[in-house]
Amino acid sequence: MLKLLAPCLVVDTLYDINLEKLKKQGIRGIVFDLDNTIIPWNSSEICPEVLGWLTDLVNRDFKLCMVSNNGNRRVRQIAAQCEVPFVARALKPSRTGFRQAARVMELSPASIAVVGDQLFTDILGGNRLGMFTIWVKPLAAQEFIGTKFTRQLEKLAVRLLKSAGHLS
Ligand SMILES: [Mg+2]
Known part of the structure; x- marks a missing residue:
């Protein structure tokens, strides 16, 4: 259970994500969170x-989808x-919104990366x-x-994940 909170990768900013490396490991689509x-x-x-x-991602042939718990109007805008x-209104960490995104992108979950700022919604939902x-x-x-x-x-979870060796 605790392991489901462990992100596969931790970065400081969006720009620190190595897009070439993602491509090489078979990632074809990126789901990203909106707020923060x-x-x-x-x-x-x-x-x-x-x-x-985002334009760079598209130019590199990644498919994109935004998955947010926020309301329809703000997200659409x-x-x-x-x-x-x-x-x-994805209700993350529910799997429903992520599954919907996978359908929109016509990709399997294994070929999708999730980028988000929260362990208990974005990371947990994607890992599930x-x-x-x-x-x-x-x-x-x-x-x-x-x-x-x-x-x-989250701070508590990070401490636990580190002590269990799930996060460096
Ligand atoms: Mg967020």
């Missing part, structure tokens, strides 16, 4: 750097800025389906009040 992964949670604009990164398909999970540091220090509690649990 590609956009600060209180913002409604994707910054040019992140847009450039942001997805439109980068012309990426999306699943809103056998996707390659990438944990990225949150974009904004300021967060939704509910997330602050989750961050405390």
Whole structure:
């Protein structure tokens, strides 16, 4: 169970993800979280750097899908800025939203990477389906009040994962 919280890869920023390496290991699609992964949670604009990164992914022939627990309107408005398909109200860590993303991308879970800032939603949900999970540091220090509690649990989980040897 604890192992399901362990990300396959930990990076500081989106730009630290080695895209060539992902390609070589058979990853064809990337599912990414919205809030605090590609956009600060209180913002409604994707910054040019992140847009450039997304364009780079498309140019490298990765299929993309956004999977967010946030509501339909906000997710659609942001997805439109980068012309990426999306699943809103995904109820992560439920598998449903991730399965839906896999269908949209027409890929098997094993060929999909999940990029997200939260262990208990993005990483846990992706791991449950056998996707390659990438944990990225949150974009904004300021967060939704509910997330602050989750961050405390995350810290505890990281300690446990490290002591069990699931995370370096
Ligand atoms: Mg997030």
